[in-house]
């Protein structure tokens with residue numbers, strides 16, 4: 210799967226070179242194509258923003274610079290269909306597991322990260338298919354939200370994780386995950402639940418299901434109502 214990211218801060222995405230996403234990138238399962246919007250500035254000072262019409266605080270990213278950066282992806286793309294374009298914004302629909310699974314069905318995505326007071330509305334109207342938020346709080350830019358989206362969607366791309374991990378994780382069956390334990394058998398006087406040492410997999414499955422239900426009921430009762 211290819212993620213094309215339009216950003217003023219491509220260096221922020223270096224953290225995605227680590228761990229599971231890093232390995233998937235090395236294997237070629239995931240391709241993170243970073244496009245620096247500033248490279249498309251027509252200004253000798255590489256300016257990408259200007260003061261808002263009508264006055265007010267902050268600066269607004271200019272439409273033509275963003276549009277040229279976007280078109281550079283389209284021009285190079287081998288994808289025949291329109292590439293779904295997402296704008297990371299606190300005004301968007303909140304990202305949840307359902308949306309993540311839906312986005313993972315795409316082979317290509319374009320993710321636009323805003324900064325300053327925002328992006329000129331005209332270019333958003335022209336290129337954006339949907340706005341996505343990662344929660345009801347405001348960050349300084351769309352880069353961290355874009356990384357959240359890339360990480361969560363990549364986990365659903367075939368070959369990134371083993372299938373069992375996805376089946377058993379929180380939210381996958383509408384419930385939170387049961388507690389996990391590993392060696393040592395006794396830690397600070399606390400023993401691993403006996404059932405997990407019993408070797409009886411039917412009973413272990415039943416116990417885990419029960420724990421999932423209890424944990425969901427106590428931590429996220431709203432999920433059970435859904």
Ligand code: ADE
Pocket residue numbers: 297298299341342343344345346347348349350351354
């Ligand atoms: N940009 C700034 N805040 C954001 C948020 N909460 N979600 C997505 N993009 C954002």
